[in-house]
Amino acid sequence: MAERRLSRRSRSRRKTSGAGGLLAVAADVVCREFRDDDPDRTVAVMLHLWWNSGSGERRFCDLLQEARTITKARIAAGQVQLGEPGRRRAMPYLLAVLRDLLAQAANVQP
Numbered sequence: 253m254a255e256r257r258l259s260r261r262s263r264s265r266r267k268t269s270g271a272g273g274l275l276a277v278a279a280d281v282v283c284r285e286f287r288d289d290d291p292d293r294t295v296a297v298m299l300h301l302w303w304n305s306g307s308g309e310r311r312f313c314d315l316l317q318e319a320r321t322i323t324k325a326r327i328a329a330g331q332v333q334l335g336e337p338g339r340r341r342a343m344p345y346l347l348a349v350l351r352d353l354l355a356q357a358a359n360v361q362p
Contacts, residue, residue: 275302278313282320286342294343298350305354315357319350 279298283291302312323346326332332345 272299272302272309274309274313275299275316278316282316282346283343285320286323286346288343289341294347297347301347301350301354305358307354307357311357312354315353316350319346319353322349 275298276295279295280291282288283294288294298316302309305312307315323332323342326345327342332342
């Protein structure tokens, strides 16, 4: 009964406070920034990548931030061509960069 009384914002805040909460917030920001057409699918992919990487959530979010920075730089340099200028569909590119960063991180760790 008490769960029904919580506002949508409160439920959302409660949901992101557990494991994966930091990632959920970071993924939401990235999805909005790159105009993702299916953010639920992207978040599911990111959670899958995180789970399979064996990385801590904070480390994974650091790699996501690095992938975001790389993707933005490559969009600015004209290397990402999906979509119209100003409306680039960069999420597939960002996920590819993230996968590469995860592979590099796995090779560095003992």
